[in-house]
Amino acid sequence: MPLQLEIARESWPIAGSFTISRGSKTSADVVVVTLRDGAHVGRGECVPYPRYNETVPQVAEALEAARAAIEAGCTREQVPNLAAPHAAQNALDCALWDLEAKRSGQPTWQLAGLSEPRPLVTAFTLSLDTPEAMAEAAAKSAHRPLLKLKLGRDGDAERLRLIRKAAPKSRLIVDANEGWQPDQLTPLFAVCAEVGVELVEQPLPAGNDDALKGLQRAVTICADESAHDRAGLDALVGKYDAINIKLDKTGGLTEALALARAAQSKGLKVMTGCMLATSLAMAPALLVAQFASVVDLDGPLLLKEDRNPGIRFDGSVMYPAPPDLWG
Known part of the structure; x- marks a missing residue:
């Protein structure tokens, strides 16, 4: 089924700063994939991570380059071949899971054959x-x-x-x-x-x-x-x-x-x-x-x-x- 792809770059301020051995940051910079089929919406979020040579612009560009294949109606099995950065694959894969749950009326845990998640x-x-x-x-x-x-x-x-x-x-x-x-x-x-x-x-x-x-x-x-x-x-x-x-x-x-x-x-x-x-x-x-x-x-x-x-x-x-x- 044809899809409409939206790619959004978002920055969420951290409460204070976050420091690890490699440095500090003051915001969570994410990419959000939204898939629409006219009746349902699926979303997924990823964090491009410089440690793995991934950046927000790079991930957004990779998803944009795959737009035609995605909007033609890609499946989760096709995701690894559509977008090279793993973060891009993550946002797309999770959006497809969400979209399938919305279309089917079944929660993702059932679609994945899992037990109902617990706190x-x-x-x-x-x-x-x-x-x-x-x-x-x-x-x-x-x-x-x-x-x-x-x-x-x-x-x-x-x-x-x-x-x-x-x-x-x-x-x-x-x-x-x-x-x-x-x-x-x-x-x-x-x-x-x-x-x-x-x-x-x-x-x-x-x-x-x-x-x-x-x-x-x-x-x-x-x-x-x-x-x-x-x-x-x-x-x-x-x-x-x-x-x-x-x-x-x-x-x-x-x-x-x-x-x-x-x-x-x-x-x-x-x-x-x-x-x-x-x-x-x-x-x-x-x-x-x-x-x-x-x-x-x-x-x-x-x-x-x-x-x-x-x-x-x-x-x-x-x-x-x-x-x-x-x-």
Whole structure:
């Protein structure tokens, strides 16, 4: 069925700033795909990420270049051949899922053959800062059950100890964003175990993580920048214990669901994460999160404001998306 494609670039201010080992940002810059068939509307949102050589203009241009094929009535199976950047594939794939749900009157979880999604606890991210500033932020968020700590600079051991003291009851996970070196692993993993960190994301640079092979550790190590789609899954076995599945890396919900199943079949745990984005990006990710042992979909909580309607958050508990948002 012929479709009408709309491509929108949007910028959503962050509440304050967001800092990781690679730098800081003050807005979430997204691309939204809207598909109309005259009676129904489907939408999908993506975050082009410079770490993967993707930009907002590049993604918008890739979708524009594929306009004729998309408007001719493309299917989800055709998406990987239509738009090269994975972020572009994600927005298009999720818009097609949403459109099919609207056309059929069935929620996406039924269309995907999944169980009805349940509310989940998401991590709440503390931006990288000085040890003292991160401890202060942890104290303000100590009521939250799961905190994610952005690390990857000198002083991480001190950060961990001060944060644990400031938030003694919260579960802790860590994201080093490729910021550690092989000779730091053993001492930093020891501090992680000391303060009760449950999981560490991407301690070493992707492509330079062989030091993880056979390394004894008391904490789960999760691939993020090293994990994209099923094609690279075998290379992670033996280095990592888990993978972080993000739809902007997989190229959409279709591949993300397949990756989650494939990872579990190889004995890898699943974490579901996100880029900084609105509830429109979190909605399909919540379906993948039903497979996950750790959920990190707090993007809307870090923005000054979210879409209306958006996903309902009760503290750190997030609820399935309302149908008029997505799916």
